[in-house]
Amino acid sequence: MSFNPNLKIGVLGGGQLGRMMIQSAIDFNLDIHVIDPDENAPCKNIGTTFQKGSLTDYDTVYAFGKDKELITIEIENVNTKALKQLEAEGKKVYPQPAIIELIQNKLHQKEFYKANGIPTADFTVVNNREDVAKNEASLPFVNKLATGGYDGRGVQVIRKADDLSKAFDAPGFIEDLVDFDKEISVIVARNEKGDIQTFPTVEMVFHPEKNLVEYLFSPAEIDSKVEDEAQALAKDLIQKLEMVGLLAIEMFLTKEGTLLVNEIAPRTHNSGHQSIEGNVTSQFEQHLRAILNWPLGNTENVSPSAMLNVLGEDGYTGEAKYEGMDEVLATSGVHVHLYGKKLTKPFRKMGHITITDTDKERLREKVNFVKAQLKVKA
Amino acid sequence: MSFNPNLKIGVLGGGQLGRMMIQSAIDFNLDIHVIDPDENAPCKNIGTTFQKGSLTDYDTVYAFGKDKELITIEIENVNTKALKQLEAEGKKVYPQPAIIELIQNKLHQKEFYKANGIPTADFTVVNNREDVAKNEASLPFVNKLATGGYDGRGVQVIRKADDLSKAFDAPGFIEDLVDFDKEISVIVARNEKGDIQTFPTVEMVFHPEKNLVEYLFSPAEIDSKVEDEAQALAKDLIQKLEMVGLLAIEMFLTKEGTLLVNEIAPRTHNSGHQSIEGNVTSQFEQHLRAILNWPLGNTENVSPSAMLNVLGEDGYTGEAKYEGMDEVLATSGVHVHLYGKKLTKPFRKMGHITITDTDKERLREKVNFVKAQLKVKA
Structure with a gap:
């Protein structure tokens, strides 16, 4: 698309990343609409419109995107099903929902790196705490949840056998602790x-x-x-x-x-x-x-x-x-x-x-x- | 005053100067409120609040400033009487209303320069078109209105005797055309x-x-x-x-x-x-x-x-x-x-x-x- 400041742009997430993006968007007269679950989110006053709403609820995200022409994100914990539906209906959704989905799952990320020759720490898939314990010989290692990990959550270092009881009891992987x-x-x-x-x-x-x-x-x-x-x-x-x-x-x-x-x-x-x-x-x-x-x-x-x-x-x-x-x-x-x-x-x-x-x-x-x-x- | 982002700041004028100031103010969490006669002024969507209103009307400016702690301008064509009243009531008004008033009057500006040893082109006070014509011997010169000149208005070059009939028929001055x-x-x-x-x-x-x-x-x-x-x-x-x-x-x-x-x-x-x-x-x-x-x-x-x-x-x-x-x-x-x-x-x-x-x-x-x-x- 060529320069078109009248395009209606929707942003999922109204935190500081959205805020600084809007500060930049003002220079181009861009028409930015924001949704965030926090009614006092950092983007509250500075876009064209701001609405309070869940980013993970299908209906809310779908309804928000319906009257926009371009939809983007400032946080990856969003409902990608709704974004895929909007994409199927001809909206531009960038980054593409399939990529957001891939990145939401840390295990899928690792598998993507492996399949595509992207260097990354070696890893072993685990389904629960018991699986983690089986890898005692590889200690120390990092234990990561496949999904649900945001802002540093869902990641922990397991240094010694005593710590194995604190391992996540959910699907994910363990990977080499890189020195x-x-x-x-x-x-x-x-x-x-x-x-x-x-x-x-x-x-x-x-x-x-x-x-x-x-x-x-x-x-x-x-x-x-x-x-x-x-x-x-x-x-x-x-x-x-x-x-x-x-x-x-x-x-x-x-x-x-x-x-x-x-x-x-x-x-x-x-x-x-x-x-x-x-x-x-x-x-x-x-x-x-x-x-x-x-x-x-x-x-x-x-x-x-x-x-x-x-x-x-x-x-x-x-x-x-x-x-x-x-x-x-x-x-x-x-x-x-x-x-x-x-x-x-x-x-x-x-x-x-x-x-x-x-x-x-x-x-x-x-x-x-x-x-x-x-x-x-x- | 030390760093206080909760201070309520009022800005008279919502044009591009206010807009770029707000882009900067966002970095400091400043609480900026804007008034402008144009309901679609550039600051419309980006400050804490935006209100439509005259900048030259005493009551409007006074009412706007009444609940602010600091008042500033992005245009000098504003009601300085109201600003002086607000200042008298203890509000911070910067630039000071007396200075805005001085600068609103181009003749007073020139007199200030003269009285304070600030170098400026020589000038002669005129009260009307007839006064301007009396200075034919000094042609070419610049004819400026004392008041009402904004955005390049109220200033014209008089090059030859034929143009004297176009001189402003109002108080102001003529000054040397600087080469x-x-x-x-x-x-x-x-x-x-x-x-x-x-x-x-x-x-x-x-x-x-x-x-x-x-x-x-x-x-x-x-x-x-x-x-x-x-x-x-x-x-x-x-x-x-x-x-x-x-x-x-x-x-x-x-x-x-x-x-x-x-x-x-x-x-x-x-x-x-x-x-x-x-x-x-x-x-x-x-x-x-x-x-x-x-x-x-x-x-x-x-x-x-x-x-x-x-x-x-x-x-x-x-x-x-x-x-x-x-x-x-x-x-x-x-x-x-x-x-x-x-x-x-x-x-x-x-x-x-x-x-x-x-x-x-x-x-x-x-x-x-x-x-x-x-x-x-x-």
Whole structure:
């Protein structure tokens, strides 16, 4: 389709990803309608219309899509049957419902990688807790549920025999615990015409002591051979899926220097937020370009950047207060993105901060400064 | 005031300047309420609330401001009496009503410059057409109305005696027609604490044959002495006004290398649109930072940039169609900003395009390409 701002676009999900997509869509006069089960969702006030409704209920999703011309998602936990029916009736639904369905099932994802020569950690299918226990000899491993796992749920590491009793008692798989050197991510877009464009690879920076992602750094500090491989892998994957839209691919770079696909998401992703300021085209604009079959945008880095999630402090629930924000705002090259959530709770994603700086050392210092200053309390 | 996203902010005017300000305000969860006489104004769908109403009617403006804590403008043709009353009742009104009032009157502006040692073209007060005619010996000159001139209205060049009959028959002034080398602009912000921060000077590039601004280029290609003078002049002016908010200052650089202030606007301005992508902090975020008394943002250029207004083609009135947009979107570093106006008419500002490129020659080529491709028709 060529440039048509009058097209009625429906978005399933009204969270921060939808919010930042709408901020970008405003630049193109796009007519965006949002549905979300939370009546105070981040997209509430900024689209053409907002309606409260279930994303997993067939009738609700079908009715929502019926008067739209293009339907997209900002969360993959949606009713794909309804989307398939809308697709059958001639609506554009991107990403395609079959791909959302594939990605909803982590086991099907793994089987797809295996069948298509996409490198991923070795895995064994399990149907219940008893099956997991049979693999005691392979410990440690990761135990994943096939379905129902969102936002980090449905995934756990089983380290020793004592932990086998905590294994999920439901269909899924166990996979090798990868002893990785780095965790990296590539976001890739594909439009209807089949044009494909990747973003430069980014890197999750882990805390040296605690085993958690501290911040994201763009571009990744990896050698050019690995960069080329990661980029090629992302292109290969979206091509093999024949997907239209944006795909985020989280990969492990093993200590041996090989890449393994960990998780994928068929939408804009936390690992692409820094693209708003850090790249020529943001992931949100790129998603719109892909699903509208427009030419894809240039994704080059404008500047090195770092991205920090702003999480609700542990121990605080209630109306959010942003302690230390004045100090953060006084720091050069700090870009604040709050998600319009009135209430904070422990570890809730309340926003993110992108920091741009041509000097990487200064960038790291600013990350540490912002982390030390900014606290979301109630 | 420190970071407080729950503050109720009212904006007089719901045009493109308000729209881009809200796009930025979304990042800070700001609670923005807009009033505009046009029920289909560009801000219609994107703020917390939008109401239709006159900006020049005392009662309407007063009632709108009554339940807000901070009031700002995106157009200066507003009822300042109501704003003064709101200010007297303890509301924050930025820019201050007295400054809006001063700027509403072009003659008072000129008198302010004269009284405060701000360089500007020499002028003579006139009360009517007869007064203008008495100055025949000074031809050619510019004839400006004291009040009622917005968006280029109320200003005309009188070149020869034959044209004296077309002079405005109302109070105003005539001023020397400046034979300038360049027209440049500096945007400067000042918060309540008195912190002042300028944006790097930008340059209006005139068409070599037609006498009109073709596009804007940032940063201006001027020598560092002129740059320093322009920056100092902007700081001096906002300081002398004791203004809180954002002030755009258009200046002539004469062929002798001196600077003369031409027009000023106490708000975000067309000559600052490229700051969204071209500078670390955009003029829209800077305006918010200034009126909220937050620390002002870094304004350095991220990259050279050019800004083109997207105007309705002459001869077309009706629902806007954007011819050539696919070609424009396929050009690297082109950032489209449409203003949400359904209807086009000749020369209506429908949007703008910012182009970023590290290579200035390529930037100029892209400007010409976009100009040639993009046509707003009906």
